[in-house]
Amino acid sequence: MILQEELFCSRDREAVKPAGLRRLSLSAFGGSNPPLCKDKIMKLVLFDVDGILLKFGAVGRDYWKVIIKKHFGIETNRHNIDMQGKTDRAILAELLVLEGIKDPESDKRFLIALNDIGNVVAEIIKDKKLEKIPNVENFVKQLIQEKHIVGLLTGNTREKARAKLENAGLWKYFKAGGFGNRSQKRSDLVQIALEDVKEKTGVEFEKKDVFLIGDTIRDIRCAKETGVKIVAVATGEQTVQYLEEEKPNYLFENFNNFEKLIEVFK
Numbered sequence: 001m002i003l004q005e006e007l008f009c010s011r012d013r014e015a016v017k018p019a020g021l022r023r024l025s026l027s028a029f030g031g032s033n034p035p036l037c038k039d040k041i042m043k044l045v046l047f048d049v050d051g052i053l054l055k056f057g058a059v060g061r062d063y064w065k066v067i068i069k070k071h072f073g074i075e076t077n078r079h080n081i082d083m084q085g086k087t088d089r090a091i092l093a094e095l096l097v098l099e100g101i102k103d104p105e106s107d108k109r110f111l112i113a114l115n116d117i118g119n120v121v122a123e124i125i126k127d128k129k130l131e132k133i134p135n136v137e138n139f140v141k142q143l144i145q146e147k148h149i150v151g152l153l154t155g156n157t158r159e160k161a162r163a164k165l166e167n168a169g170l171w172k173y174f175k176a177g178g179f180g181n182r183s184q185k186r187s188d189l190v191q192i193a194l195e196d197v198k199e200k201t202g203v204e205f206e207k208k209d210v211f212l213i214g215d216t217i218r219d220i221r222c223a224k225e226t227g228v229k230i231v232a233v234a235t236g237e238q239t240v241q242y243l244e245e246e247k248p249n250y251l252f253e254n255f256n257n258f259e260k261l262i263e264v265f266k
């Protein structure tokens with residue numbers, strides 16, 4: 001049997017200064033109260049989904065047409081707007097405004113449609129296998145092994161992220177997150193993720209110990225606006241050169257240089 005203390009503190013005992021770890025509750029660790037592991041800085045690493053965990057565009061965009069037809073009776077062909085880095089809540093609102101619905105959020109169909117996106121996407125991908133970004137799964141596993149907490153910060157609704165990541169076998173790694181059904185503003189999702197992490201794991205992180213992993217300049221701006229760190233990885237559609245202009249804290253071409261990536265979180 002592994003003791004809670006071992007589970008939490010067994011690796012990397014090199015002396016590093018205290019932690020963004022303020023408090024641990026009982027819930028995340030099976031009911032007993034684990035001692036704080038004071039020689040280890042635990043980080044919260046929040047992963048974007050599209051372009052970081054899964055290949056960008058793997059699901060296509062036709063589900064937007066399905067959702068808008070199903071809930072609003074409108075045939076739309078405007079689903080080729082720029083969607084990168086936007087939340088699903090913002091995209092749905094934008095598409096509906098383009099179709100002449102002036103204040104989509106006040107329409108009682110809006111939340112029903114938003115919450116149905118996950119079901120529609122799950123149906124579309126049920127016979128497909130979504131493609132993971134090379135090496136990202138090993139990176140996630142390594143972070144967990146080093147006792148960091150991994151979560152999600154994505155414009156996808158929670159249920160859409162779940163459908164896609166379950167398909168790829170990745171959902172099981174993530175304890176909590178900020179999802180795109182909660183706000184039209186991506187930057188709001190950071191605080192939402194921090195609260196969700198606190199609720200699910202009992203750990204309250206300081207922003208200096210929070211990292212976003214993202215593939216677009218919107219991820220970089222989101223991190224800067226909210227005072228957390230950003231590791232930009234050019235595994236989506238935006239190039240290293242393009243991302244560099246936005247001055248992320250860290251920038252990688254892909255997840256292949258494993259050792260360098262892990263160094264960021266030491």
Ligand SMILES: [Mg+2]
Pocket residue numbers: 048049050051052085214215216236
């Ligand atoms: Mg992305």
